[in-house]
Amino acid sequence: MRSKHWIEFAIESLIRVLGLSSIGFVLLIFLFLLKEGLPAFFEVAPENLFGVRWYPTFGLFGTLPLILGSLLVTATAIAIALPLGVATAVFVREVAPGWAREVLKPMIEVLAGIPSVVLGFFGMTVLAPLVRVTLNAPTGLTAFTGGLILAYMALPTIISVAEDALDAVPKSYRDAGLAMGATQWQTIWRVVVPAARSGILTAVMLGMGRAIGETMAVMMVTGNAARMPTTLDSLFRPVRTMTATIAAEMGEVARGSTHYHVLFGIGILLFVITFLLNLVAAGAIFKKRRRGGLR
Amino acid sequence: MDVKIRIEDLTYAYGDKVALRDVTMDIPANAITVVFGPAGGGKTTLLRLINRLNDLIEGTRMSGRILLDGKDIYAPATDVIDLRRRVGMVFALPLPLPGTIRENVEYGPRLAGVRDPVRLEEIVVRSLKQAALWDEVKDRLDTPASALSGGQQQRLCLARSLALEPEVLLLDEPTSGLDPISTGRIEETLFELKQRYTIVLVPHSIQQAARVADYAAFFLMGELVEWQPGDMLFTNPRDQRTEDYITGRFG
Numbered sequence: 001m002r003s004k005h006w007i008e009f010a011i012e013s014l015i016r017v018l019g020l021s022s023i024g025f026v027l028l029i030f031l032f033l034l035k036e037g038l039p040a041f042f043e044v045a046p047e048n049l050f051g052v053r054w055y056p057t058f059g060l061f062g063t064l065p066l067i068l069g070s071l072l073v074t075a076t077a078i079a080i081a082l083p084l085g086v087a088t089a090v091f092v093r094e095v096a097p098g099w100a101r102e103v104l105k106p107m108i109e110v111l112a113g114i115p116s117v118v119l120g121f122f123g124m125t126v127l128a129p130l131v132r133v134t135l136n137a138p139t140g141l142t143a144f145t146g147g148l149i150l151a152y153m154a155l156p157t158i159i160s161v162a163e164d165a166l167d168a169v170p171k172s173y174r175d176a177g178l179a180m181g182a183t184q185w186q187t188i189w190r191v192v193v194p195a196a197r198s199g200i201l202t203a204v205m206l207g208m209g210r211a212i213g214e215t216m217a218v219m220m221v222t223g224n225a226a227r228m229p230t231t232l233d234s235l236f237r238p239v240r241t242m243t244a245t246i247a248a249e250m251g252e253v254a255r256g257s258t259h260y261h262v263l264f265g266i267g268i269l270l271f272v273i274t275f276l277l278n279l280v281a282a283g284a285i286f287k288k289r290r291r292g293g294l295r
Numbered sequence: 296m297d298v299k300i301r302i303e304d305l306t307y308a309y310g311d312k313v314a315l316r317d318v319t320m321d322i323p324a325n326a327i328t329v330v331f332g333p334a335g336g337g338k339t340t341l342l343r344l345i346n347r348l349n350d351l352i353e354g355t356r357m358s359g360r361i362l363l364d365g366k367d368i369y370a371p372a373t374d375v376i377d378l379r380r381r382v383g384m385v386f387a388l389p390l391p392l393p394g395t396i397r398e399n400v401e402y403g404p405r406l407a408g409v410r411d412p413v414r415l416e417e418i419v420v421r422s423l424k425q426a427a428l429w430d431e432v433k434d435r436l437d438t439p440a441s442a443l444s445g446g447q448q449q450r451l452c453l454a455r456s457l458a459l460e461p462e463v464l465l466l467d468e469p470t471s472g473l474d475p476i477s478t479g480r481i482e483e484t485l486f487e488l489k490q491r492y493t494i495v496l497v498p499h500s501i502q503q504a505a506r507v508a509d510y511a512a513f514f515l516m517g518e519l520v521e522w523q524p525g526d527m528l529f530t531n532p533r534d535q536r537t538e539d540y541i542t543g544r545f546g
């Protein structure tokens with residue numbers, strides 16, 4: 001009895017130590033980010049830091065083009081991945097015959113494991129020329145190309161999480177829909193998908209989380225020109241994202257310089273933006289859930 | 296007695312598992328037909344077949360016929376959607392769809408193309424009254440259906456089916472898991488409804504079967520053991536197995 005008690009205690013402590021230390025590490029990283037990044041907000045005047053020109057060698061640290069670049073690429077990715085992902089999840093879960101589902105599910109999960117460099121390489125050598133030729137543009141390295149690659153990266157996550165959400169909808173919802181004279185499609189779109197809505201939103205959030213923080217593939221296919229994406233054709237012109245900027249410039253900046261602090265400052269901004277987006281999305285989910293609603 | 300549904304030599308199997316074997320019976324119009332027996336007897340399967348709800352299940356085999364008003368519901372010419380509007384079904388677990396009380400009741404009519412708000416309002420009021428739920432919910436039609444109690448949710452599911460004005464109502468253990476008062480209310484509702492509808496009920500107990508049955512059919516392991524007017528079956532069963540079951544000697 002006593003020894004059992006002792007083992008219990010040891011295991012409990014071990015788990016506690018592991019849990020606390022992982023929280024500790026996250027905190028340390030966060031503190032480090034703040035320590036290196038916060039000075040940027042004092043060293044660089046706000047109108048410069050949030051200006052439209054990013055020329056670090058001339059002391060111009062305008063992060064706005066980078067922020068907008070990230071948002072543009074991410075929004076494009078979501079616009080492509082959301083309908084495609086949900087439609088695929090619906091197909092896999094609701095329409096495909098049993099054997100096809102057994103084949104498709106693991107295949108989709110394998111897609112998630114493709115390293116992002118490989119995708120970036122594929123984007124550079126196959127997708128970019130394709131975009132350039134079909135759009136007759138000067139370059140195929142554009143925000144749109146980045147959005148495509150990111151959509152592709154987010155798809156496996158969106159599909160499998162959305163699929164799980166559909167799977168969790170009680171079978172009786174389907175029966176109830178059918179029994180009321182709904183067709184299979186009406187049952188899917190008006191009963192099953194709305195019932196799985198919060199799960200589908202989670203799927204999109206997770207997919208988006210992967211997309212906005214993604215660096216490698218994006219850096220390889222977006223052209224990395226820090227221009228303001230404010231004209232109508234910006235989607236099909238090169239852009240530069242926040243993550244790509246950090247990755248590309250961190251290696252060559254002098255430690256402790258203003259440029260160095262600004263790069264960490266961009267990290268803080270990225271963190272804040274991601275956090276806000278998640279907050280908004282979570283808020284939307286809760287609001288919808290409270291209201292109910294069947295459409 | 297008018298026959299509403301005629302079941303002829305019906306055999307049905309899920310893969311190798313035979314769920315119904317050579318079932319032949321009639322379901323009379325404007326009466327409550329009770330389908331009862333131990334679990335796994337094929338009662339749910341029978342109801343789902345009458346509504347063609349098993350169409351999407353893979354690997355099943357069926358032979359025999361089910362006639363509604365003399366027409367084979369599995370004939371290629373049958374419009375399944377129309378059939379399901381004429382034959383409503385209420386399931387064992389009361390499960391409102393996500394959304395408000397009103398949305399739940401309007402759901403079927405909207406699918407059927409009813410858009411006129413006045414007409415929809417009429418349907419909501421009539422269906423909820425028929426399901427004996429109106430008084431309890433009339434002040435909160437636009438609140439989430441999930442906030443209703445179990446008995447209320449089950450009556451809402453009934454109202455949802457009634458909204459389509461079906462000719463036949465299939466009820467699969469609609470009162471399992473409900474308290475006696477809610478059960479009583481639903482049974483009273485059924486007595487009212489049978490003036491206008493043909494009702495097939497899988498009861499949750501033999502007592503309930505005896506209380507509501509105009510006609511009763513006893514199913515045992517996929518076989519229809521016997522089928523006759525309720526008062527005769529429960530007082531004077533023909534088959535020894537029926538007698539054993541209703542007197543509680545097995546099952």
Ligand SMILES: Nc1ncnc2c1ncn2[C@@H]1O[C@H](COP(=O)(O)OP(=O)(O)O)[C@@H](O)[C@H]1O
Binds near residue numbers: 312
């Ligand atoms: N979807 C299904 N797939 C395979 N077997 C099933 C399915 N539904 C029911 N069965 C089988 O058919 C038999 C009859 O089931 P059911 O109609 O649910 O009986 P009851 O409603 O009388 O309990 C049972 O043996 C059950 O295991």
Ligand SMILES: [Mg+2]
Binds near residue numbers: 338339467
């Ligand atoms: Mg059953």
